[in-house]
Amino acid sequence: MTFSNDANLKQHAGCKIIRAHTPPYKSNGIALACALQTAVWLVRKKEKPIIVLWMGNDLPARDVLESAMSVDLVDHLLGEGHCAADGVQFNLIDTTKLVTYEHETIVALGTSVLELEASQVLDTAGALIFVPLGERDLKAYMRLAPDSNRISWKEEEQSRELGFARTSVLQQKLSWYRQFYKVVASDTFGGENSSRYVPHDGTGRCRYCGNSPPDATFRWKSHAFPEQIGNKMLVDLAECDACNRHFGDMLDDDFAKWTQPWRSVFRVAGRKGIPTSKSGDGKMRVQADDVTHLKLYVSSIGESGLIESGENRIHLRVERQAYVPMAAYKCIVKMALAVMPADYASECEHLKKWILEKSHTFESYKFKPLSVWLQFVPVQTLNGSITYAVLRRTDSASRVPYLIFVLQFSHLHLQIALPMHEQDKALCDGKLFEIMPFPHIGGLAEVEAKFGRSEVRTVDLSGVERVKGEIETIPFKYEQRVELPNNSKRLGPTVSPC
Numbered sequence: 001m002t003f004s005n006d007a008n009l010k011q012h013a014g015c016k017i018i019r020a021h022t023p024p025y026k027s028n029g030i031a032l033a034c035a036l037q038t039a040v041w042l043v044r045k046k047e048k049p050i051i052v053l054w055m056g057n058d059l060p061a062r063d064v065l066e067s068a069m070s071v072d073l074v075d076h077l078l079g080e081g082h083c084a085a086d087g088v089q090f091n092l093i094d095t096t097k098l099v100t101y102e103h104e105t106i107v108a109l110g111t112s113v114l115e116l117e118a119s120q121v122l123d124t125a126g127a128l129i130f131v132p133l134g135e136r137d138l139k140a141y142m143r144l145a146p147d148s149n150r151i152s153w154k155e156e157e158q159s160r161e162l163g164f165a166r167t168s169v170l171q172q173k174l175s176w177y178r179q180f181y182k183v184v185a186s187d188t189f190g191g192e193n194s195s196r197y198v199p200h201d202g203t204g205r206c207r208y209c210g211n212s213p214p215d216a217t218f219r220w221k222s223h224a225f226p227e228q229i230g231n232k233m234l235v236d237l238a239e240c241d242a243c244n245r246h247f248g249d250m251l252d253d254d255f256a257k258w259t260q261p262w263r264s265v266f267r268v269a270g271r272k273g274i275p276t277s278k279s280g281d282g283k284m285r286v287q288a289d290d291v292t293h294l295k296l297y298v299s300s301i302g303e304s305g306l307i308e309s310g311e312n313r314i315h316l317r318v319e320r321q322a323y324v325p326m327a328a329y330k331c332i333v334k335m336a337l338a339v340m341p342a343d344y345a346s347e348c349e350h351l352k353k354w355i356l357e358k359s360h361t362f363e364s365y366k367f368k369p370l371s372v373w374l375q376f377v378p379v380q381t382l383n384g385s386i387t388y389a390v391l392r393r394t395d396s397a398s399r400v401p402y403l404i405f406v407l408q409f410s411h412l413h414l415q416i417a418l419p420m421h422e423q424d425k426a427l428c429d430g431k432l433f434e435i436m437p438f439p440h441i442g443g444l445a446e447v448e449a450k451f452g453r454s455e456v457r458t459v460d461l462s463g464v465e466r467v468k469g470e471i472e473t474i475p476f477k478y479e480q481r482v483e484l485p486n487n488s489k490r491l492g493p494t495v496s497p498c
Ligand SMILES: [Zn+2]
Pocket: 206, 207, 208, 209, 210, 211, 216, 239, 240, 241, 242, 243, 244
């Protein structure tokens, strides 16, 4: 979508305030998103950038806001009445308080034109951006403010709108998470060159072992998430060298082997580039020289490593290198702890101790099963970016896990419930427990129509013995296939799991 606010919103002769409007609001949130972007653009020049959101009383505020803002921002906005993003503060108000917001920048959605008139914001606000609910509201508003600037965006046609529609399954997942969880930490990063740092308590102590200088040194650059998943920039200043070495030796390598088949096929570039994988019999090799094309080297047609499963669809069966499941699981726990806000990190002391163990046994911590929910997302994250979120249960009586960590890199989406034996006693006692696969972009109607419904797999990583010769089957769809000399095939330009 290309968005334009005509970049030169006019203040009209005889009128001190800027007035603008979007086309009527539709539940996909584009109109609201464009209004907010315009407002952000307007307030950026101000010393105190504040945007006042005025929502009509009849609107389902949460649904409307979430169509244009992230869930954690909306949580904050509805809970506290305000939230901040990128240095801009958003205040949510109701009509009765509006008189105190003179000279402010107001985004009004779902308010009737009568309310606008009565509140006099058209004359007192610094700027007013009106998002009408329907054509009738727009017409009434234009009679009131004929000189208002029109905010528009391209690609308004019908087919685009399908792309933003949520399937009922996606809607169900969103409602479930909304009911039971709040996001306590989340970020998307990557594709940039500069480092960014995970928050730490500033005490100079290592977040895992608790040591501080001179008992601990902090000379090495510790990556909060392993570099193999494409993390080049998220750095942890509160991970000491000894813990860094321990994680490198005891966790990262097993996680790397467990994820290698996916990293090969989805072309995730780590420190050593994109890894190569082979089929169990060694007759097929999966290799990618760049992120757009995947090369398959096969020694004869009809290899067991490569199964045609329909038009432009293929199953690859690649062998995983030997790994210890529990170690791979602990690596995911380690990532969650790296980004865990301080309030909850203190409840996770047992997990820090567990991941610092010198061996992988159930004697040290008896929590079982160590499950990972795995989803393939058909649409790749942008520029190799990585997304994570930590979610905490809102209602202690709910039969859902206390802390959830989700991580997406490339097409791979991983989700765990952190082992919290005290808060999740019901889970440990084998009582009925509920978990929902985390919603992702594959649930949009357009994506699902193209790639089919994204499946969820539960993988049990409870094992403490080294697993050898495990075969991973990855179904995917490609756009073009070129047979190369010497029995190799090249798939491209887009290759996505299906
Ligand atoms: Zn340490």
